[in-house]
Amino acid sequence: METTEIGRRDFLKTVGALGSSGLLLTAFPWLQSFAADNQKALKGEKAKLAIIGTGSRGMYHINNLLNTRQAEIVALCDIYKPHLDQAAALCPKAKKYSDYREVLASPDVQGIIIACPLHEHAPIAIAGMKAGKHVFSEKSMARTLDQCKEMYDVYKQTGQVLYIGQQRLFDKKYIKALEMVHNGTIGEVVGLRNFWFRNNDWRRPVPEPSLERQINWRLYKEYSGGLMTELATHQLQIGTWALKSIPDYIMGSGDITFWKDGREVYDNVNVIYHYPNGVKMTFESIISNKKYGMDEQILGHKGTLELAKGKYFFEEVKPAPGIQQLINQIEHKVFDQVSFAGPSWVPETASEDNGEFIVDKVKTHDGSNTTGAAGDGSEELVASFCDSVITGKPIPVLVEEAYYSSVLALLGLKAMEERSIIEFPEEYKIPYLNHA
Structure with missing residues (x-):
């Protein structure tokens, strides 16, 4: 799979070319993590991250992080050794763990990326925020409604950064499409x-x-x-x-x-x-x-x-070319002459x-x-998380x-x-x- 190589400035330039970047930042506050104001704080720094869950999705995030070059992966955690060893081959300097609680106790870890089965998202994320770590958790947020609410409440209480793996919120075509919705381009939804x-x-x-x-x-x-x-x-x-x-x-x-x-x-x-x-x-x-x-x-x-x-x-x-319009008129005239127990009927065909x-x-x-x-926004999403880990700034509305x-x-x-x-x-x- 080809990955898009777009930095923070290029990202805003690409989307901003289709509308005012100021408007986009207002309409989509999560894009503020890409704003130039953060560049001094981010220059030369890397987010020190732990990957908890090193299966297929965890490996996907590792590869994206390595592409962004904005993270230092300092720890890997998984209870399934084959997956842990696979990740360690890509991150040879990272410490290996089988218990996420040991990861949360490490002073070397600033943020964690959770790519475990769904029922583990909330317990690990909540423990992570309470331990002072910034958290990225794969979607869905949690297995139950009560867990979702508790996770949100802890996020508000602790002030820690929390991201959920909804990459469409960082996908250029989705961002532009929703701008088209909000500015009335396609009319009333x-x-x-x-x-x-x-x-x-x-x-x-x-x-x-x-x-x-x-x-x-x-x-x-x-x-x-x-x-x-x-x-x-x-x-x-x-x-x-x-x-x-x-x-x-x-x-x-x-x-x-x-x-x-x-x-x-x-x-x-x-x-x-x-x-x-x-x-x-x-x-x-x-x-x-x-x-x-x-x-x-x-x-x-x-x-x-x-x-x-x-x-x-x-x-x-x-308008269709003249010959096509003539054909359409003929077809409609034929159907108009056929009565179906009331008004004449014209077939409704898809555009x-x-x-x-x-x-x-x-x-x-x-x-x-x-x-x-x-691209689907995945790389931009983890890059933004790295920015937020470094600056300590949560992203509103995200x-x-x-x-x-x-x-x-x-x-x-x-x-x-x-x-x-x-x-x-x-x-x-x-x-x-x-x-x-």
């Missing part, structure tokens, strides 16, 4: 659609039976919320980000229909989030068919954004407009320009965005499990934008 389709069983090979739940933790309710906490949490943040509000009620359905292999979590889900203004946001996921892939779509009365594809479409497209790219060009590591949606995406995922799961309509519980509401 009338619907949001999220879907994630894949075709694999999510199961990993197990060297011995005793490791089944440790390795395949995503398949068991004790450790995971399945598709909602592993996939939906990425996409559900679009609702809060776009509408600046939270749903008033949620409904959904989930089942195990194909992968009947002893797993406890659903292999297909459908959820509807109803907002006070009548707009609905949907999430759908099936993991036994990959035809339609994944995307987040924001529908406005003037246009549509396809965020994962990095494209936008307007409702009123450019064939190819759309435009939200971000036209992004420079890749080899210096070339690539069109469209390069935690609140991640909190609500996790809570919405868990409320959707609750609605499915209880087969009921769930009102958004008052006890899990936190101050954020216009619903303080």
